[in-house]
Amino acid sequence: MLSFTIRRLLAAIPTLLLISLVIFLLVDLAPGSPLSDIPLTVPPEVRQKMLAAMGADQPVMVRYVLWLKQFFWIEPLYGIDALFGTDFAQGAQRIISWQSKVPVFQIIGERLPQTLTVVGTAYLIGVLIALPIGIYSAYRQYSWFDQAGTFFAMAGFSVPTFFTGNILILIFAVNLGWFPTIYDTNLTVTDWASMKAMLLQMALPVTVLALFNAAEISRYTRSSVLENLGQDYVRTARAKGMGEGKVLLKHVLRNSLIPVVTVIALGLPTVFGGAIVTEQIFKINGIGAALIGAINVSDLPTVQTITFIFAVLIVMFNLIADILYGILDPRIRYD
Amino acid sequence: MPDGAEPVLDVRGLKTIFRTRGGEIHAVNSVSFHLRPGELLGVVGESGSGKSVTMMSLIGLLPSPPAEVRAGEVLLGGRDLLKLSPRDLQAVRGAKVGFVFQDPMTSLNPVFNVGNQIMEPLIKHMGMTKAQAETRAAELLALVGIPDAKKRLKSYPHQFSGGMRQRVMIAIALACDPDVLIADEPTTALDVTIQAQIIELIKELRQKLGMAIVWITHDLGVIAGIADRVMVMYGGQVVEQAPVRALFANPQHPYTRALLKTVPSLTGERAARLEVIEGQPPLLSGVPVACPFRARCAHAHDRCDAENPVRRAVDGKPVGQGHDVACHWSPEVANG
Numbered sequence: 001m002l003s004f005t006i007r008r009l010l011a012a013i014p015t016l017l018l019i020s021l022v023i024f025l026l027v028d029l030a031p032g033s034p035l036s037d038i039p040l041t042v043p044p045e046v047r048q049k050m051l052a053a054m055g056a057d058q059p060v061m062v063r064y065v066l067w068l069k070q071f072f073w074i075e076p077l078y079g080i081d082a083l084f085g086t087d088f089a090q091g092a093q094r095i096i097s098w099q100s101k102v103p104v105f106q107i108i109g110e111r112l113p114q115t116l117t118v119v120g121t122a123y124l125i126g127v128l129i130a131l132p133i134g135i136y137s138a139y140r141q142y143s144w145f146d147q148a149g150t151f152f153a154m155a156g157f158s159v160p161t162f163f164t165g166n167i168l169i170l171i172f173a174v175n176l177g178w179f180p181t182i183y184d185t186n187l188t189v190t191d192w193a194s195m196k197a198m199l200l201q202m203a204l205p206v207t208v209l210a211l212f213n214a215a216e217i218s219r220y221t222r223s224s225v226l227e228n229l230g231q232d233y234v235r236t237a238r239a240k241g242m243g244e245g246k247v248l249l250k251h252v253l254r255n256s257l258i259p260v261v262t263v264i265a266l267g268l269p270t271v272f273g274g275a276i277v278t279e280q281i282f283k284i285n286g287i288g289a290a291l292i293g294a295i296n297v298s299d300l301p302t303v304q305t306i307t308f309i310f311a312v313l314i315v316m317f318n319l320i321a322d323i324l325y326g327i328l329d330p331r332i333r334y335d
Numbered sequence: 336m337p338d339g340a341e342p343v344l345d346v347r348g349l350k351t352i353f354r355t356r357g358g359e360i361h362a363v364n365s366v367s368f369h370l371r372p373g374e375l376l377g378v379v380g381e382s383g384s385g386k387s388v389t390m391m392s393l394i395g396l397l398p399s400p401p402a403e404v405r406a407g408e409v410l411l412g413g414r415d416l417l418k419l420s421p422r423d424l425q426a427v428r429g430a431k432v433g434f435v436f437q438d439p440m441t442s443l444n445p446v447f448n449v450g451n452q453i454m455e456p457l458i459k460h461m462g463m464t465k466a467q468a469e470t471r472a473a474e475l476l477a478l479v480g481i482p483d484a485k486k487r488l489k490s491y492p493h494q495f496s497g498g499m500r501q502r503v504m505i506a507i508a509l510a511c512d513p514d515v516l517i518a519d520e521p522t523t524a525l526d527v528t529i530q531a532q533i534i535e536l537i538k539e540l541r542q543k544l545g546m547a548i549v550w551i552t553h554d555l556g557v558i559a560g561i562a563d564r565v566m567v568m569y570g571g572q573v574v575e576q577a578p579v580r581a582l583f584a585n586p587q588h589p590y591t592r593a594l595l596k597t598v599p600s601l602t603g604e605r606a607a608r609l610e611v612i613e614g615q616p617p618l619l620s621g622v623p624v625a626c627p628f629r630a631r632c633a634h635a636h637d638r639c640d641a642e643n644p645v646r647r648a649v650d651g652k653p654v655g656q657g658h659d660v661a662c663h664w665s666p667e668v669a670n671g
Binding site (some may be wrong): 231232233235236237238239240241242243244246251254255258328329330331 | 394396421422425426427428429430433434436438441442443444445446447448455456459460491493504507508
C-alpha cells in the first residue's frame with residue numbers, strides 16, 4: 001500500500017506539470033488585458049511601463065517558468081517562514097495579483113476559511129444525511145420513504161443551486177425574515193450571540209449546497225446498496241442467522257460503500273470550486289468569488305494559481321479515493 | 336416411526352407461492368417430507384421443480400414479498416418454524432440448520448476475511464468470545480480439509496479456489512453443530528474432480544458429526560452414491576419418494592423413469608443420442624388442479640387432466656415411510 005501511494009504520488013508530478021502548462025496557456029489565450037480598467041487617457045508609454053512592472057510584457061513561456069518556480073519553490077518557502085518564523089524566502093518575488101497587487105496566496109489565505117466553513121459544512125452535512133437516506137431507501141425499495149427520497153433527490157439534483165438559493169432567500173430571508181440575506185464575512189465568533197448570528201447566516205447557503213450534494217450521493221448510495229442486497233453473500237449472511245441490522249450495516253454496507261466513496265472523494269474538490277455560484281448568490285467572500293473577480297479583470301496570476309490549486313486537489317482526492325478503495329476492498333489491494 | 340427414531344425435521348403440507356404481476360405462482364405445493372437423525376435425503380428434479388424454494392421456505396430465507404409461505408408445518412425439535420417470530424427464526428438459522436449454497440464464488444462476502452465470516456455465527460449463536468470463536472474457526476477450517484487453517488483465517492475469499500471456498504461454506508454451515516445441513520446443489524458450480532472431493536468431504540463429516548442432510552441436486556449419479564432416501568420433485572410437488580435402492584430398482588413415476596433414462600451410462604452399448612425428456616417444465620400459475628407432468632407424460636389419460644394425483648404407497652408402508660408415488664398410472668397395472 002505504501003509503495004503504491006509513493007508510486008502514485010510520483011506519477012502525479014508529470015500530470016500536474018502538464019495540467020499547469022495547459023491552464024497557463026489557456027488562460028493566457030483569453031482576450032482582455034490587465035489594463036482594461038485603466039482609463040484610455042493614460043498614454044501608451046505609461047501603459048507599457050505598467051505592463052513591464054507587472055511582468056506582463058514577458059513572453060508567455062518565460063512567465064510560465066517563472067510562475068512554476070514561484071509556485072513550487074518560493075511560495076512554499078514563504079509558507080515555512082510564516083509557520084516557523086524563519087527567513088528562507090529572503091524577500092524573493094511572490095506570485096502577485098495584477099488586480100490588487102498583493103500575493104495571490106495571501107488572497108487565498110483570506111478567502112479559504114469562508115469557503116471551508118460554508119461549503120465544507122454543507123458537504124459534510126450532505127454526506128451525513130445522504131448515506132442513511134440512500135441505505136434505507138434501498139432496503140425499503142418502493143416504500144413511501146423511498147418514493148419521497150427519490151422525489152427530493154431528483155428535485156435537489158435537477159434544480160440548480162442558484163434557483164433554490166434564490167427561492168430560499170425569497171421565502172425565509174425576505175418574506176419571513178428568519179435569516180439574513182447576505183453572508184457577513186467580517187463576523188467572528190466570540191460569544192453566544194455571534195455564534196447564533198454565524199449559524200443563522202450559514203443556514204441558507206449550507207441548506208442549498210447540502211441538498212444538492214445529498215441528492216447526488218444518496219442516489220449513488222441507494223443504487224449501490226440495491227445492487228448488493230441481491231447478492232448471494234447476503235443470503236449466506238441471513239442463512240447464518242445474522243440479524244437484519246448486521247446484514248445491512250455490515251455485509252451490504254461495506255460492499256456498497258466502495259463506489260460511493262469514490263463519488264464522495266471526487267466530489268470534495270468541487271467543495272472549493274463548484275460552490276462559486278452559491279457564493280455569488282449569498283455574497284460569501286470565498287475562494288470561488290475571488291476566482292470570478294479575478295477572471296472579470298483579467299488578473300491572470302490569480303486565475304492561474306487558483307485554477308491550478310483546484311487541479312492539485314482533484315489529483316490528490318483521486319489518489320485518496322484509490323487508497324480508500326484498497327482499504328475497503330481486499331480484492332484490489334495494491335501490493 | 337418404523338426406524339424407531341423421531342424425525343429431526345418434519346415438513347407437512349408446505350405451500351409457498353410467489354405474488355407476481357401475472358398472478359400467483361404456486362412454487363411449492365403441499366410438500367411433505369421428514370428427515371431422520373443422521374439420514375441423507377436426496378432431492379432431485381429439474382430446474383424450477385421447487386427443490387430450492389422448498390428448502391428456503393423452511394427457514395424463511397425467501398424474500399417476502401414476493402414469496403409467501405401460505406400453509407404447512409415445519410417441525411424442528413418440536414417447534415413449528417413457520418410460527419416463529421423473525422428473531423426466533425434467526426436463532427434457528429445457522430445454529431440448528433446449516434445451509435450450503437450452489438455457487439461458492441459469490442456466496443462468501445468478498446470484503447471480509449473467511450475467519451470473520453466463520454466466527455460470526457459462533458459469536459452470535461454459541462455466545463463465544465472473539466478468541467474462542469477464532470480457535471473454533473481454525474478447528475472448523477482444519478475439519479473441512481483446509482491446510483494451515485490458523486493462517487488461512489486471515490485470507491479473503493478471492494484468495495481461495497472454488498473448491499476451497501465451498502469448503503469454507505461448509506465450515507460456516509457446520510460451525511454451530513447443526514441438526515440439519517441443507518446442501519443446495521453444493522457441487523454444481525465445481526469441476527468434476529473437485530465435486531468428488533466435496534462429496535467425499537460431506538460423507539466423511541456426516542460420519543464424524545452425525546447431522547442429517549438434505550442434498551439437492553440434478554445429478555442422479557451423486558444421489559445413488561450417497562443418499563439413504565430420495566425425493567423426486569416436479570412442478571413444485573413431490574412426485575415420488577423412496578429408499579434409494581427401491582427408487583433406482585423400481586421407479587414408479589413416469590418422470591422418475593424418464594429422469595433415470597437421461598443418465599448417460601459408461602458401460603454397455605453407447606446410445607446414439609442422449610435421452611431427453613421432451614417438452615418444457617410447467618408454468619406454476621394458478622392452483623394446480625391437474626397432474627403437473629401430464630403434458631410430457633407418455634401415460635397421461637383423462638384423469639390426469641381432471642385430478643392432481645395424491646401420493647399413494649407402493650410397498651404397503653404408510654406414505655412417506657416407504658416407497659410412495661403421486662401418479663394415477665402404475666407400471667404394475669399397465670404390465671398386467
